[in-house]
Amino acid sequence: MMQIINKRKYTYAISGILVACSIFLLSIWGLRLGIDFKGGTLMEISFSQEDSQGNEVTLPSNIQISNSLSEIGLKELVIQPSENRTFILRYVASDENTNEKVLEKLKELDENVSQERVDFIGASVSSQIKKNAFFATILAIIGIALYIAWAFRKVSQPVHSMEYGVGAILALTHDVLITLGIFAVLGKFFEIEVGVSFIAALLTILGYSVNDTIVVYDRIRENIIKSSKKINFEDIVNKSLNETLTRSINTSLTVVIVLVSIVLFGGESIKYFSIALLVGVIFGTYSSIFVASALLVSSYEYKKKHK
Amino acid sequence: MKKQNLKLRLGLVVFLALFVGLISYPRALSFFPPAYEYLNGIKINLGLDLQGGIHLEYKADLSGVEEDKKDEALQAAQDVIERRINAFGVGEPLIQTLYSGGENRIIVELPGIKNINDAKNQIKETPFLEFKEEKNEEDLKEIQPLIDNLNESAKAQAQKLLEKAKSGDDFSDLAKEFSQDPGSKDAGGDLGFVEKGLFVPEFDQILFESELGDGKIYPELVESQFGWHIIKKIEEKTTKEEGQETEKREVHSAHILIVKRRAEDFPMLMYKSSGLSGKNLKDAQVVFRDQGLSEPQVSLKFDKEGGDLFAEITKRNIGKTVAIYLDDEIISAPVVQSEIANGEAVITGNFTIEEAKELKSRLNEGALPVPISLVSQQSVEASLGAESLAKSLQAGLVGLILVMVFMITYYRLLGLVAAIALLIYAGMMVTIFKLSGELSNWPITLTLSGIAGFILSVGMAVDANVLIFERIEEELNAGRELKDAINEGFLRAWSSIRDGNYSTIITSFILIWFGTGFVKGFAVILVIGVVLSMFTAIVLVKIILQSLAGKWLSKNTWLVCSPKRKK
Numbered sequence: 001m002m003q004i005i006n007k008r009k010y011t012y013a014i015s016g017i018l019v020a021c022s023i024f025l026l027s028i029w030g031l032r033l034g035i036d037f038k039g040g041t042l043m044e045i046s047f048s049q050e051d052s053q054g055n056e057v058t059l060p061s062n063i064q065i066s067n068s069l070s071e072i073g074l075k076e077l078v079i080q081p082s083e084n085r086t087f088i089l090r091y092v093a094s095d096e097n098t099n100e101k102v103l104e105k106l107k108e109l110d111e112n113v114s115q116e117r118v119d120f121i122g123a124s125v126s127s128q129i130k131k132n133a134f135f136a137t138i139l140a141i142i143g144i145a146l147y148i149a150w151a152f153r154k155v156s157q158p159v160h161s162m163e164y165g166v167g168a169i170l171a172l173t174h175d176v177l178i179t180l181g182i183f184a185v186l187g188k189f190f191e192i193e194v195g196v197s198f199i200a201a202l203l204t205i206l207g208y209s210v211n212d213t214i215v216v217y218d219r220i221r222e223n224i225i226k227s228s229k230k231i232n233f234e235d236i237v238n239k240s241l242n243e244t245l246t247r248s249i250n251t252s253l254t255v256v257i258v259l260v261s262i263v264l265f266g267g268e269s270i271k272y273f274s275i276a277l278l279v280g281v282i283f284g285t286y287s288s289i290f291v292a293s294a295l296l297v298s299s300y301e302y303k304k305k306h307k
Numbered sequence: 308m309k310k311q312n313l314k315l316r317l318g319l320v321v322f323l324a325l326f327v328g329l330i331s332y333p334r335a336l337s338f339f340p341p342a343y344e345y346l347n348g349i350k351i352n353l354g355l356d357l358q359g360g361i362h363l364e365y366k367a368d369l370s371g372v373e374e375d376k377k378d379e380a381l382q383a384a385q386d387v388i389e390r391r392i393n394a395f396g397v398g399e400p401l402i403q404t405l406y407s408g409g410e411n412r413i414i415v416e417l418p419g420i421k422n423i424n425d426a427k428n429q430i431k432e433t434p435f436l437e438f439k440e441e442k443n444e445e446d447l448k449e450i451q452p453l454i455d456n457l458n459e460s461a462k463a464q465a466q467k468l469l470e471k472a473k474s475g476d477d478f479s480d481l482a483k484e485f486s487q488d489p490g491s492k493d494a495g496g497d498l499g500f501v502e503k504g505l506f507v508p509e510f511d512q513i514l515f516e517s518e519l520g521d522g523k524i525y526p527e528l529v530e531s532q533f534g535w536h537i538i539k540k541i542e543e544k545t546t547k548e549e550g551q552e553t554e555k556r557e558v559h560s561a562h563i564l565i566v567k568r569r570a571e572d573f574p575m576l577m578y579k580s581s582g583l584s585g586k587n588l589k590d591a592q593v594v595f596r597d598q599g600l601s602e603p604q605v606s607l608k609f610d611k612e613g614g615d616l617f618a619e620i621t622k623r624n625i626g627k628t629v630a631i632y633l634d635d636e637i638i639s640a641p642v643v644q645s646e647i648a649n650g651e652a653v654i655t656g657n658f659t660i661e662e663a664k665e666l667k668s669r670l671n672e673g674a675l676p677v678p679i680s681l682v683s684q685q686s687v688e689a690s691l692g693a694e695s696l697a698k699s700l701q702a703g704l705v706g707l708i709l710v711m712v713f714m715i716t717y718y719r720l721l722g723l724v725a726a727i728a729l730l731i732y733a734g735m736m737v738t739i740f741k742l743s744g745e746l747s748n749w750p751i752t753l754t755l756s757g758i759a760g761f762i763l764s765v766g767m768a769v770d771a772n773v774l775i776f777e778r779i780e781e782e783l784n785a786g787r788e789l790k791d792a793i794n795e796g797f798l799r800a801w802s803s804i805r806d807g808n809y810s811t812i813i814t815s816f817i818l819i820w821f822g823t824g825f826v827k828g829f830a831v832i833l834v835i836g837v838v839l840s841m842f843t844a845i846v847l848v849k850i851i852l853q854s855l856a857g858k859w860l861s862k863n864t865w866l867v868c869s870p871k872r873k874k
Contacts, residue, residue, distance in 0.1 A: 039404075081359075082362065082685050082688070117407065117408075122385075124401050124402060143813045143814065144813060144814060148810065151806045151809070200826070200829045204760070204829070206814070207814055208766065210810050210811070210814070211810070211811060214810060222799075222802070247770075247774055247777045250773045253713065254710045254714070254770075255765075257710050258707065258762060259706070261705045261706035262702040262706060265702035281766075
């Protein structure tokens with residue numbers, strides 16, 4: 001049996017450093033907000049029917065347009081084909097210079113391409129969405145804590161059932177904060193921007209993290225009920241962790257397999273979404289093994305000492 | 308469990324697998340074209356990012372809003388439209404503000420083509436509610452030139468009529484056609500016999516003191532507070548009633564009136580924005596005063612900011628009117644009796660009960676702080692692009708196959724059963740996506756965030772099986788019979804699966820309840836996925852395993868768990 005719990009000061013140190021770094025980096029760099037939050041430019045262009053020699057101009061595809069614009073390095077370019085050979089482009093930059101470069105590049109595809117309009121667009125994530133998403137997430141977290149406290153009500157010894165709920169929430173906060181921190185770094189050095197899909201990824205991580213933690217807690221609950229009172233709480237937790245270790249790793253592995261294949265073979269648009277999930281799932285597994293249960297033991301030991 | 312019963316259940320599993328398989332992959336029926344075409348016609352309702360939709364642009368008229376509050380008002384309008392469309396159930400719209408050529412606009416992109424008109428009507432129905440207060444004299448001066456202008460042309464018209472009447476046109480016909488005095492107009496301007504003192508002094512002067520002869524038209528326009536009169540004296544009579552000293556002189560006359568405009572005649576110009584608008588509205592109710600004997604009224608409750616504003620507005624307008632504008636029309640303009648500090652107002656507007664109820668629900672779904680009007684509409688294609696979508700779906704498929712390979716390698720026969728259950732699960736999800744639009748009014752719109760929920764639910768479906776299989780293996784290693792081990796494995800794993808999934812379901816419902824747009828889309832798919840995956844991973848896998856757990860398998864337990872892990 002692996003001794004996981006008695007090494008908890010190391011895992012606490014690792015988690016503590018990671019969380020502290022994440023909070024620090026988030027506060028100095030913040031996340032690089034994308035077009036969904038910040039707004040950007042909306043350009044409508046229309047391709048001509050025929051060039052000056054009278055030859056028919058073939059309508060370029062989304063991919064062709066995005067390839068021809070790739071040199072400019074537009075952030076979060078979204079290309080929507082519309083009626084009558086027009087395309088609506090949305091991207092983050094909002095300076096004249098970039099807009100001119102975009103038009104120049106498009107002229108290489110069709111010399112007579114016309115720019116129907118260039119406008120500034122506001123964020124698609126309205127203040128309402130932000131407020132609601134935040135409010136809903138807080139409520140969801142409280143809901144989870146209450147449910148766990150209720151589901152574990154039969155094992156209020158040696159630690160109170162509410163502590164399972166708190167432990168699960170600390171673990172998920174840990175996972176979400178580290179994911180945010182990593183994206184602060186990715187935003188700073190790789191100019192990766194976060195948009196609506198990043199929020200969806202965070203919500204997914206939240207759900208996954210709780211699910212992962214509960215399985216371990218459930219085993220602890222079962223072992224407490226089975227065992228005689230004399231057995232040390234730390235041993236019970238350690239035994240439960242070992243019994244669920246294969247499952248924890250196998251489950252994460254299946255999710256990681258799906259995500260890695262999306263990162264490698266999937267389209268550009270859900271790549272960063274998958275990277276966010278990947279980071280969250282890996283740390284979610286880590287925290288459910290090394291942090292969530294260890295917290296129960298620490299809380300138990302602390303109370304024993306200060307009785 | 309009885310064998311007969313088990314066979315029946317297994318039969319149902321096979322039937323379900325075939326059913327969802329055919330709906331998800333109609334090409335399997337391509338040898339039978341009618342069925343293939345029918346099934347192929349049922350499509351998943353994809354979101355804007357995956358399928359495209361319609362691009363609407365609304366112009367927001369911010370002219371009545373103070374400079375520093377314009378952004379706020381525009382955002383409030385964005386919020387209201389968002390709420391409105393979400394209430395209507397259009398999956399994941401894209402709503403953005405846009406600054407274009409000096410105009411503030413709101414872009415609304417709606418996925419799919421179904422119900423676009425309904426959605427447009429919904430947006431159109433969004434009420435624009437505004438409270439306005441009377442302008443002070445200073446402000447009123449600004450509109451005076453406008454009124455002067457109007458009156459000048461009115462006077463010119465009166466002058467023309469006078470010339471016509473003088474040149475011999477029939478006076479009574481002219482009055483019938485042009486007079487703006489509703490009391491005498493239809494009688495050809497006839498005012499009957501009157502004594503002195505009944506009409507305004509300017510009018511009396513002509514009738515009683517000028518030298519105008521009977522049947523004559525006074526050669527000039529006569530201006531009074533009402534406007535410009537063209538006066539015709541028809542006849543006069545003098546009577547002396549018994550017991551009276553003086554004679555009574557009465558004149559019979561007719562007139563054509565062209566009304567003079569005053570500021571009060573233009574309530575729209577009389578009022579100015581008070582800063583209180585639909586964005587401060589919290590709740591609207593239909594109420595009846597006087598035990599239901601009065602006509603229905605709509606009572607409004609403001610939010611904190613709105614309540615404070617309303618208190619201020621009423622305080623500085625005691626004795627004056629405050630006008631309630633709905634869709635740019637005054638529906639009532641009550642006189643303020645006292646300061647109202649409770650943040651509530653009442654609209655009395657001669658409503659029928661139905662009208663009051665309709666207004667109430669329109670207001671409750673959100674009232675706009677600024678008026679909007681549709682300026683353009685065009686269809687757009689998917690933003691993700693078909694190539695990108697196909698690539699991502701392929702990647703998801705590769706992932707799914709790898710997961711199945713992993714499960715089969717690690718859990719052998721059990722893994723194979725789980726892989727089959729996973730396929731049935733994926734098929735059921737696709738079936739639900741496809742049929743939700745056909746069978747109900749709540750089509751599930753699949754977008755990127757929905758795909759995220761789907762991926763998570765696949766992970767959880769596998770997790771349930773991993774939990775169960777680990778347990779079965781443990782029980783087998785503890786020396787149980789295969790059948791018992793299977794039953795025990797499901798029983799013991801259930802509490803973990805239950806708690807994990809319940810907390811996910813709780814989270815999802817809270818997100819559905821309070822969230823909008825992508826958050827909602829994500830949660831809806833996740834909750835459907837979790838419930839279905841519990842069914843496939845537990846019920847279906849159990850039925851298949853119990854059917855397989857015969858004598859043969861008991862002898863070949865290596866198919867179920869690896870002997871080297873036996874302790």
